Amino acid sequence: MQIQPILAALKHHKLATVLIALEIALACAVLCNAVFLIAGRLSAMHINSGVDEASLGEIVVTGFDPKQANDLNARMLAGLRVIPGVESVNVVTSVPFGPQNGVNGITLDRKHYNTVVEFYVGGPGTPKALGLKLVAGSLPTADDYQAMPEHDYFPASSRVLITRALANRLWPGENPLGREFWGGPYQFRVIGVIAHLAVSQYTEYGERGAGWTVFVPAQPGGVLLAGTYLIRANPQDLDRVMTAARAKVAKIAPDVVLDHDYSHTLPTLRAKFFATDRAMAGLLVGVILALLGVTAFGIVGLASFWVSQRTKQIGIRRALGATRADILRYFQTENFLIVTFGIVLGVVLAVAINLALMRWFEVARLPYWYLPVGAVVLWLLGQLAVLAPALRAAAVQPVVATRSV
Amino acid sequence: MFAYYLDLAIRSLKRNPVLTFLMVLAIAVGIGASMTTLTVMHILSGDPLPGRSARIFYPQVDPTPATSDWQHKYPLPMMDYTSAVDLWSAQRADRQALVVDSPVKVRAPNANRPPLMLAMTSTMSDFFPMFDVPFEYGGAWTPADDANRARVAVISSDLNDKLFGGKDSVGKTLRLKDSDVRIVGVLKPWRPSPRFYSVVGGMSGNGQGALPYARPEDVFTPFFTGLEINAGAFQQYTCWSVPPVPGHLQNAPCVWVALWVELDSAAKASGYRSFVANYAQQQKALGRFQQTDTRMLDLVQWLDYEQVIPSNVALQMWLAFAFLAICLLNTLGLLLAKFLRRAGEIGVRRALGASRRSVFAQCLTEAGLIGFIGGLGGWLLTLLGLWLVRRQQTPYSDLVHLDVSMFVVTFVLAVAVSLLAGALPALRASRIAPALQLKTL
Numbered sequence: 001m002q003i004q005p006i007l008a009a010l011k012h013h014k015l016a017t018v019l020i021a022l023e024i025a026l027a028c029a030v031l032c033n034a035v036f037l038i039a040g041r042l043s044a045m046h047i048n049s050g051v052d053e054a055s056l057g058e059i060v061v062t063g064f065d066p067k068q069a070n071d072l073n074a075r076m077l078a079g080l081r082v083i084p085g086v087e088s089v090n091v092v093t094s095v096p097f098g099p100q101n102g103v104n105g106i107t108l109d110r111k112h113y114n115t116v117v118e119f120y121v122g123g124p125g126t127p128k129a130l131g132l133k134l135v136a137g138s139l140p141t142a143d144d145y146q147a148m149p150e151h152d153y154f155p156a157s158s159r160v161l162i163t164r165a166l167a168n169r170l171w172p173g174e175n176p177l178g179r180e181f182w183g184g185p186y187q188f189r190v191i192g193v194i195a196h197l198a199v200s201q202y203t204e205y206g207e208r209g210a211g212w213t214v215f216v217p218a219q220p221g222g223v224l225l226a227g228t229y230l231i232r233a234n235p236q237d238l239d240r241v242m243t244a245a246r247a248k249v250a251k252i253a254p255d256v257v258l259d260h261d262y263s264h265t266l267p268t269l270r271a272k273f274f275a276t277d278r279a280m281a282g283l284l285v286g287v288i289l290a291l292l293g294v295t296a297f298g299i300v301g302l303a304s305f306w307v308s309q310r311t312k313q314i315g316i317r318r319a320l321g322a323t324r325a326d327i328l329r330y331f332q333t334e335n336f337l338i339v340t341f342g343i344v345l346g347v348v349l350a351v352a353i354n355l356a357l358m359r360w361f362e363v364a365r366l367p368y369w370y371l372p373v374g375a376v377v378l379w380l381l382g383q384l385a386v387l388a389p390a391l392r393a394a395a396v397q398p399v400v401a402t403r404s405v
Numbered sequence: 406m407f408a409y410y411l412d413l414a415i416r417s418l419k420r421n422p423v424l425t426f427l428m429v430l431a432i433a434v435g436i437g438a439s440m441t442t443l444t445v446m447h448i449l450s451g452d453p454l455p456g457r458s459a460r461i462f463y464p465q466v467d468p469t470p471a472t473s474d475w476q477h478k479y480p481l482p483m484m485d486y487t488s489a490v491d492l493w494s495a496q497r498a499d500r501q502a503l504v505v506d507s508p509v510k511v512r513a514p515n516a517n518r519p520p521l522m523l524a525m526t527s528t529m530s531d532f533f534p535m536f537d538v539p540f541e542y543g544g545a546w547t548p549a550d551d552a553n554r555a556r557v558a559v560i561s562s563d564l565n566d567k568l569f570g571g572k573d574s575v576g577k578t579l580r581l582k583d584s585d586v587r588i589v590g591v592l593k594p595w596r597p598s599p600r601f602y603s604v605v606g607g608m609s610g611n612g613q614g615a616l617p618y619a620r621p622e623d624v625f626t627p628f629f630t631g632l633e634i635n636a637g638a639f640q641q642y643t644c645w646s647v648p649p650v651p652g653h654l655q656n657a658p659c660v661w662v663a664l665w666v667e668l669d670s671a672a673k674a675s676g677y678r679s680f681v682a683n684y685a686q687q688q689k690a691l692g693r694f695q696q697t698d699t700r701m702l703d704l705v706q707w708l709d710y711e712q713v714i715p716s717n718v719a720l721q722m723w724l725a726f727a728f729l730a731i732c733l734l735n736t737l738g739l740l741l742a743k744f745l746r747r748a749g750e751i752g753v754r755r756a757l758g759a760s761r762r763s764v765f766a767q768c769l770t771e772a773g774l775i776g777f778i779g780g781l782g783g784w785l786l787t788l789l790g791l792w793l794v795r796r797q798q799t800p801y802s803d804l805v806h807l808d809v810s811m812f813v814v815t816f817v818l819a820v821a822v823s824l825l826a827g828a829l830p831a832l833r834a835s836r837i838a839p840a841l842q843l844k845t846l
Contacts, residue, residue, distance in 0.1 A: 013440065015741060015833070016738060016742065017732055019738040019741065020738060021739055022734050023735055023738065024729055026727060026730055026731045026734065029727070030724065030727045030731065033724075034724065037720075051767065062508065062521055062522050063510035063522050063582075064509070065583075086800060103843035104647075110456070135641040151649075151651065152651075153564070153647060153651065183647075184646055185646075185647060186647075201592065210527055222627055223637070223651050223652070224651065243784070250519065253520075255520065255522075257510060257519070257521060257522040258518050259522065273800045276717065276797065277800070278801060279797040279798075279799075280717055280721070283721060283793075284724070287438060287725070287728055290434050290438065290728070291728055291731060294430075294431050294434060294435075294731060294732055294735050295731065295735070297427045297430070297431070297735070298427075298431070298734075298735035298738055298739065301424060301427055301739045301742060302428075302738050302742050304738065304742075305742035305743075305746060306742075307846075308746070309745075309746070337784075357720070360719075361716050361719070361720050374533050374605065
């Protein structure tokens with residue numbers, strides 16, 4: 001296939017060629033960035049929480065007097081534990097995808113605050129119920145679960161679990177076991193390292209995304225460790241158990257208020273948490289499909305116009321001995337060339353748009369492999385779109401050349 | 406002449422229904438996508454107090470203590486209790502109100518329904534006239550109620566519907582946590598967007614973040630009354646050390662209160678600025694402040710600074726406009742093909758005496774007609790798009806609708822885009838040399 005004659009022909013249709021190329025360029029730029037944004041949403045939606053989500057649910061009640069916290073805890077634990085299918089019930093301050101409760105700055109030397117972490121406080125058995133994976137050290141023993149002071153956030157000194165990410169942050173390359181850190185007047189000593197435990201209200205940007213979390217063992221009670229209950233059940237039973245648990249709260253404690261937003265299974269809380277991300281991803285998919293459709297139809301329209309405009313020339317070429325395949329290939333090559341111009345421009349534009357998004361919105365850098373993939377998609381789209389008009393061109397009879405010359 | 410061009414345009418569009426459909430579709434989809442996002446943007450970025458917002462200000466001071474090495478460029482977005490109450494008590498503005506939110510347990514007098522956990526705003530009597538809050542029954546409490554910590558409340562129309570079936574409930578009692586308050590006013594349905602008076606803040610109602618587009622709170626009480634009856638339920642924006650009693654922040658080194666002031670003239674505004682600056686200087690002299698940084702933005706500047714518009718929405722809008730650009734290029738290409746295909750016909754018209762100008766006008770009429778039909782389709786797609794946005798679980802879903810101005814913009818944009826797309830092809834068509842075309846006929 002000779003490219004020279006095609007280029008010569010395109011020179012006569014500069015405007016239309018430039019238009020299609022520009023359209024392809026814009027499509028390429030938007031496509032790469034939109035797919036990248038979707039990928040960002042999807043990977044955010046699939047973050048690892050570090051807990052056995054499928055087996056867990058949360059019941060949150062509010063509106064009780066702190067003085068009655070111990071009584072409420074006792075009644076709730078007893079009442080919820082007897083629901084058939086419940087494996088365990090624990091009092092916690094929060095769970096991943098639940099309300100945020102316990103974000104605080106910490107310091108190693110009691111002077112310089114450099115890291116903001118999230119504290120999860122939980123009663124005996126919580127690490128096992130959550131399904132935390134210990135990678136070093138040991139889990140808290142029964143003695144480590146100290147009483148919660150009535151008007152305080154934590155016991156004065158606790159033996160805690162921290163995530164591997166936090167250990168690397170605080171003591172990179174060193175053994176974190178036995179080390180201590182402070183949050184205000186409270187002292188924490190590391191007795192174990194867990195693989196992962198996500199913050200409650202995840203954001204992919206900044207330090208909240210890093211998974212710097214601490215598990216503090218404590219006996220339920222006080223102002224803070226009451227009202228939020230972690231329920232563990234077999235994944236198949238979980239929905240039924242949670243429905244029963246929500247209904248039972250009214251009987252166990254008629255005077256408290258059940259938080260309908262957060263008293264759900266963890267899979268439900270996760271779905272609710274990422275609802276806007278899912279909507280955004282859906283919208284982006286819609287835009288991409290519409291975009292590819294519009295681009296393809298544009299190519300079809302213009303290619304059809306060219307074919308009908310050149311019917312006579314095609315007839316002459318056929319009469320002079322060109323095969324149908326030659327004609328077909330001519331239009332395909334022509335399309336390939338135009339799309340290639342567009343892609344070259346589009347790659348530059350895609351990077352430019354990505355830089356703009358990085359500047360104005362919190363978007364990461366576009367991985368370079370998106371560009372060749374986007375290019376291939378547009379080449380395929382172009383070839384697919386041009387196929388019908390090109391076939392029509394190939395079907396032109398040589399006899400056309402003899403008519404009305 | 407226009408009628409004749411229109412007639413020609415309709416004939417031409419009918420002659421090539423597939424091509425026409427493609428062009429109309431491209432315009433409609435592009436307009437639908439961009440108008441959906443533009444409408445959402447328009448709703449979210451509207452001025453919540455038209456005509457008044459330039460008179461409403463948000464003063465800021467910086468109570469960061471010496472022990473903190475936390476760097477920040479501007480004073481914190483909320484105030485500590487002492488500064489807020491000092492500035493409020495000075496009564497130097499035309500109107501002034503402290504604002505703080507907390508979740509509160511609400512019980513109806515006839516205790517048949519379970520208690521509710523609702524968001525409560527504790528503020529001053531000035532809040533209601535300053536922010537143009539409309540009343541259905543009764544009215545705001547008096548300044549004396551502010552000072553006396555009176556047990557009174559104003560409730561939202563939603564809550565009035567829920568508890569009192571929408572009837573006039575002024576004078577009835579409501580139990581907030583463990584205290585009884587008398588209802589003095591019921592609001593009309595009031596849905597400022599954004600909820601401008603509390604766009605910052607840690608947590609409110611049920612522990613959810615204070616989303617700028619959430620509904621207004623259901624219960625309003627005088628500021629000091631609220632602090633008293635709901636003690637222990639207040640959340641800090643941030644603290645420099647752990648508050649001695651969680652949820653009780655009056656003496657804690659925390660910022661958690663907002664101060665809003667209304668200043669009716671530029672002179673008063675600059676007067677208040679220097680008043681706040683003097684206050685900061687004085688507090689530094691007293692050793693309570695380390696920094697004398699102050700700031701006072703007006704309402705619109707403040708919303709801008711707090712970036713209340715979700716970045717998702719802005720991103721979607723830019724994406725939609727890039728998409729519209731693609732649709733425009735697409736239409737441009739198709740129109741070019743279409744007009745040049747009619748070169749022979751145009752040649753004949755030119756030979757019969759039509760000027761270049763009239764050929765150009767005729768082509769543009771056709772483009773404009775496509776734009777108008779595309780606008781119709783785009784309007785329907787915008788309605789569909791907005792319906793989809795309403796189905797999303799966002800705090801602003803219930804606000805989203807197509808108002809008259811956006812309806813007009815839809816068609817203006819559609820016709821403008823198609824005229825823009827049609828200009829170049831029309832110019833090309835009007836340049837066709839008649840002689841060359843007639844030769845090939």
